[in-house]
Amino acid sequence: MARAGEAAGAGVGARIRALREARGLSLSALAAQAGIGKGSLSELETGRRNPTLDTLYAVAAPLGVPLAALVDDHDGAVLAHGGMVTTRVRVLREPGRTTEVYLIRLAPGAVRSSPAHSHGVEEQLVVVAGSGVVEYGDGSVALGPGDHVRFAADQPHAYRAGPDAALEAVNVIVTPA
Structure with a gap:
């Protein structure tokens, strides 16, 4: 079995x-x-x-699909890997785009590096608890509870949790059709 x-x-x-x-x-x-x-x-x-989550993102990009097209296709699906737990909250498929909403928890001191998503993908992160840094392109942004960042995710990017507490955030990924 x-x-x-x-x-x-x-x-x-x-x-x-x-x-x-x-x-x-x-x-x-x-x-x-x-x-x-x-x-x-x-x-x-x-x-x-x-x-792994890294492999799924690596495969999704050349296929031109959002992560949701590859994983369990139901709200509440959980992926855990490398100090990060991701829970799918909702996926909205509309003509022209797919919007994925995840609740992420990154263990203290953990880093989640992501390869570039397909062209035109955008991410937003709203920190609920903890602190950390989001790195994308040539920049990085330090974030704490209530902070928000929006960036082009069709380039490599990373989330880094602070050393003392888990970074908990809502992650929204918008993939154009």
Whole structure:
């Protein structure tokens, strides 16, 4: 009997494969564009490997889809990796764009680096508790409770939690169609 994580990985893998094939991309081409190994991508697609958040973002960008297109497609879905827990609050699909809303919790001192999303993607972060820094492009912004930042996420970016407390924030990602 498959464990829950394995079942979730199989669903993600099937979605990746379907999107890759719909775009006419070979396994090798998508792996190269995502910057991951062909064998790793093959294992993801067949459900033999559970993806990390970094891998999902890396694959989503060349497929031109939001993260929500790859993960469990229901509100309340949770992804945890590398000191970060992400809970999907809501996804709104409209003509012309997809808006994803997540509640994120980054452990004290943890860093979440994200590769560039697809062209035109924008992120907003509203800090609920704790403090940290958001780095994007040539800039960085220190944030505390109640602070907000909006930036182009089609470039590498990172969140850094302060050393003393978890950074808790609402993250909104808008992906144009």
